[in-house]
Amino acid sequence: MASDPKLHTFDDVSKHNKTKDCWLILSGKVYDVSPFMEDHPGGDEVLLSATGKDATNDFEDVGHSDSAREMMDKYYIGEIDPSTVPLKRTYVPPQQSQYNPDKTSEFVIKILQFPGASPDIGLSLCCQKLHQERVAPSLSSYCTLCEGSVSYL
Numbered sequence: 001m002a003s004d005p006k007l008h009t010f011d012d013v014s015k016h017n018k019t020k021d022c023w024l025i026l027s028g029k030v031y032d033v034s035p036f037m038e039d040h041p042g043g044d045e046v047l048l049s050a051t052g053k054d055a056t057n058d059f060e061d062v063g064h065s066d067s068a069r070e071m072m073d074k075y076y077i078g079e080i081d082p083s084t085v086p087l088k089r090t091y092v093p094p095q096q097s098q099y100n101p102d103k104t105s106e107f108v109i110k111i112l113q114f115p116g117a118s119p120d121i122g123l124s125l126c127c128q129k130l131h132q133e134r135v136a137p138s139l140s141s142y143c144t145l146c147e148g149s150v151s152y153l
């Protein structure tokens with residue numbers, strides 16, 4: 001009767017992350033690829049960078065051949081205990097910073113002060129967007145983009 005495969009914890013597998021001691025997790029299985037490091041056609045560095053995580057996607061992205069997949073049996077040493085694998089982190093986007101009209105004014109002034117800036121470009125502050133139009137600056141005007149009355153700097 002075949003014995004049950006050895007169950008490895010994620011932390012235990014992750015400790016094997018050196019050139020002469022390298023274990024990988026691929027599709028729930030654990031491989032000790034230490035004897036293969038020098039011979040791996042993709043080099044040893046990619047194997048090292050695939051330690052300490054589920055490397056299935058990295059392995060599949062390369063598009064390994066059938067013969068590469070057959071070779072894997074030689075290095076199989078057991079299964080990963082799924083309950084020990086850390087949950088995937090979800091990306092939480094940083095909070096949008098609040099719009100600060102003062103900063104925009106500073107920005108507009110900087111543009112206007114930019115050497116070589118054409119004197120016939122007026123920058124409107126309508127809708128708090130920076131619409132740039134080739135108009136002669138005047139105190140107030142009508143913005144065709146926002147369809148509203150605006151002031152030009």
Ligand code: HEM
Nearest residue numbers: 031033041042046050055058059062063064065068071072
């Ligand atoms: C037990 C695990 C692995 C075995 C037996 C293995 C075997 C092989 C073999 C035989 C090749 C030659 C091309 C082919 O026949 O597909 C290859 C290429 C390659 N492998 Fe792996 N590999 C393993 C894991 C990995 C992992 C985890 C990575 C991580 C990204 C990786 C990255 C690469 C790369 C970048 C190449 C070169 C592809 C190219 O230049 O076309 N391999 N591997």
